[in-house]
Amino acid sequence: MSFDKFIVIVTGLSGGGKTVTLRTLEDIGFFCVDNLPPPIVLEFLGMLNEYSSFKNIAIGIDIRVQQFLEKATELIKRIKDIYKIEVLFLEADDDTILLRYKETRRPHPLSTHYNDLHKAIKQEKALLYPLRCLSDRRIDTSNLNPHELKFLIRSMYGAEKISPSITIISFGYKKGIPANADLIFDARFLPNPYFIPSLTDLNGKDKPVKDFVLKQNETIEFLTYIKNFLSFAVSGYKREGRAYVTIAIGCTGGRHRSVVLVEEIADYLRSLSLNPVVIHRDL
Numbered sequence: 001m002s003f004d005k006f007i008v009i010v011t012g013l014s015g016g017g018k019t020v021t022l023r024t025l026e027d028i029g030f031f032c033v034d035n036l037p038p039p040i041v042l043e044f045l046g047m048l049n050e051y052s053s054f055k056n057i058a059i060g061i062d063i064r065v066q067q068f069l070e071k072a073t074e075l076i077k078r079i080k081d082i083y084k085i086e087v088l089f090l091e092a093d094d095d096t097i098l099l100r101y102k103e104t105r106r107p108h109p110l111s112t113h114y115n116d117l118h119k120a121i122k123q124e125k126a127l128l129y130p131l132r133c134l135s136d137r138r139i140d141t142s143n144l145n146p147h148e149l150k151f152l153i154r155s156m157y158g159a160e161k162i163s164p165s166i167t168i169i170s171f172g173y174k175k176g177i178p179a180n181a182d183l184i185f186d187a188r189f190l191p192n193p194y195f196i197p198s199l200t201d202l203n204g205k206d207k208p209v210k211d212f213v214l215k216q217n218e219t220i221e222f223l224t225y226i227k228n229f230l231s232f233a234v235s236g237y238k239r240e241g242r243a244y245v246t247i248a249i250g251c252t253g254g255r256h257r258s259v260v261l262v263e264e265i266a267d268y269l270r271s272l273s274l275n276p277v278v279i280h281r282d283l
Contacts, residue, residue: 005049007083008058008157011074011131012090013124014109015097017149019059021090025058027243028102033058038072045083056157061131063109063124063217066225089128089135092142094121118210151240162238166269166276170204170262172254175282182246183233185226193256203283204259213260223261227268234272238269249269254282
């Protein structure tokens, strides 16, 4: 027996949410493969066991491999004797599936056999019934949008441990706002070190500039607001499954105030066990 790997067999009705589920599992670290013919699944797993270090694996099996479906239930029983496995079955009511197919305008996998979509759905349910009986979890996605389903899958399979990758950028408004910024904070209202002759030619990484900026009451209050907001927002991004977040802080030239603030916020994010990438665009 080899229980060092965890395998999720993702199956269910066409239009039930399998694609969203597999993509979400991939985002949280699963090695995913879709539409794999059941007869070669054991061989595939043996190859992964020998040549890779993947611990979490997701395999999509559905009506597209209908000629192999009779062997799928027997195969899953054999896999359960070797690996830690969970069968996840996704379904939805007929009206919801009909609506989803009308929205996407994609053909049903059984459309070549049945011109009537209602009949195709009914036949698919019959063909997949043995897999449904074998399932460990069933999710009815009728009342779930893709965003909600993604959140549910992440919560079920341990994504709460995954934090977004954060980039924090200082910039000068003179040269424009970073195009890829998710959050932008404007520091131009803070006292400007540029107008202090001894600080003009220095930048926000130099101690005199840093001391000048950080001693201002406006800066202290502004940093408090930003830190409180980011503490709230980052936990939300994490919960919602955001993979990347870019934060930008700007001042007039991008050399003094924004640099100081970015360095301070980066230190704060590190205190939250995050590891932000710091970019001083205009330094």
